[in-house]
Amino acid sequence: xxxxxxxxxxxxxxxxxxxxxxxxxxxxxxQYFMWYRQYSRKGPELLMYTYxxxxxxxxxxxxxxxxxxxxxxxxxxxxxxxxxATYLCAMRGMRGGSNYKLTFGKxxxxxxxx
Amino acid sequence: GAGVSxxxxxxxTEKGKDVELRxxxxxxxxxxxxxxxxxxxxxxFLIYFQGxxxxxxxxxxxxxxxxxxxxxxxxxxxxxRTQQEDSAVYLCASSLAGPGAGHNEQFFGPGTRLTVx
Numbered sequence: 001x002x003x004x005x006x007x008x009x010x011x012x013x014x015x016x017x018x019x020x021x022x023x024x025x026x027x028x029x030x031q032y033f034m035w036y037r038q039y040s041r042k043g044p045e046l047l048m049y050t051y052x053x054x055x056x057x058x059x060x061x062x063x064x065x066x067x068x069x070x071x072x073x074x075x076x077x078x079x080x081x082x083x084x085a086t087y088l089c090a091m092r093g094m095r096g097g098s099n100y101k102l103t104f105g106k107x108x109x110x111x112x113x114x
Numbered sequence: 115g116a117g118v119s120x121x122x123x124x125x126x127t128e129k130g131k132d133v134e135l136r137x138x139x140x141x142x143x144x145x146x147x148x149x150x151x152x153x154x155x156x157x158x159f160l161i162y163f164q165g166x167x168x169x170x171x172x173x174x175x176x177x178x179x180x181x182x183x184x185x186x187x188x189x190x191x192x193x194x195r196t197q198q199e200d201s202a203v204y205l206c207a208s209s210l211a212g213p214g215a216g217h218n219e220q221f222f223g224p225g226t227r228l229t230v231x
Contacts, residue, residue: 008154036222043118043205043222044157088157100145100209101170102220106156 003027006089006105015114019076023089023105026070030091030103033065035074038086038107047087048074079112086110116140118223120206126229127196135191135226139208146189147209147220148173148181152202160204163189196230203227 006023013019021035032051036044048063050056050072056063062075072091076083089105119138127133139146148160159173163183174180178196183189193200207220 006156041224041227043207043224045222046219049219090157100147100162100218101159101173102147102149102157103159104149104157106154 003103004089004091004105007108008106010109010111012111012113013079015079015081015112017079017112019079019083019110019112020073021076021087021089021108021110022071022073024069024071025091025103027091027093027103028067028070029093029095031094032092033063033072034090034102035061035063036088036090036104038088040085044088079110081112081114084111118206118208118221120204120223120226122226123224124227124229126231128231129198130195132192132194133196133228135193135204135228137189137191137206137208137223139187139189139206140210140221141187143208143210143221144186145209145211145218146183147207148189148191149205149207150175150202151205151225155202157205160191193228196228198230201228201230 004025034049035047038044050065053065053067060077064073086107088107090102121136146163149157151157162170178194181191203225205225207222209218209220
């Protein structure tokens with residue numbers, strides 16, 4: 001079992017839909033949880049990060065972390081064609097070798113159709 | 115300001131040849147990371163530099179892989195005697211500070227797409 005599991009999709013939705021992306025993980029040492037967006041042939045760019053459990057909102061994006069279930073989510077409201085990309089979850093711990101090494105999910109390919 | 119840059123953007127090589135991949139981090143960033151993104155595998159950590167030192171090389175797949183960083187800036191990832199399974203996108207990232215600095219965003223470059231024939 002990989003440390004971080006993420007459904008690779010692909011996921012196709014109409015413009016304006018609410019998108020839900022999620023990851024599960026097994027390492028209880030993870031404390032920082034991130035979502036990256038990667039456009040084709042580009043490097044990943046950080047969308048949001050959350051420390052420990054809880055919710056965080058930024059515009060149309062909401063990140064949720066449930067450490068008790070080892071489950072994280074990213075919600076995109078009013079999705080736009082420009083949101084079409086691969087979304088990667090990533091996480092890291094706070095001590096030792098895990099406090100800089102990001103562990104990624106495989107990424108979910110999202111297409112928002114106009 | 116300028117982001118992380120990598121060169122070349124694409125590299126096609128023959129099996130058995132050596133390749134060098136270059137990363138220019140964001141100016142002033144002390145930490146530098148290499149990751150590999152293979153089809154269907156996601157991003158995998160390769161090596162981490164703090165300044166010119168590499169305290170963690172645990173992700174390097176074999177002794178054919180090596181990396182160095184000079185002047186606390188540019189880094190080179192070298193793959194010797196390339197194999198077809200080395201084909202992947204090699205991504206470099208940098209961050210302002212090292213571990214223990216709370217959230218420490220890693221900024222990624224566009225990657226080098228390596229194809230080994």
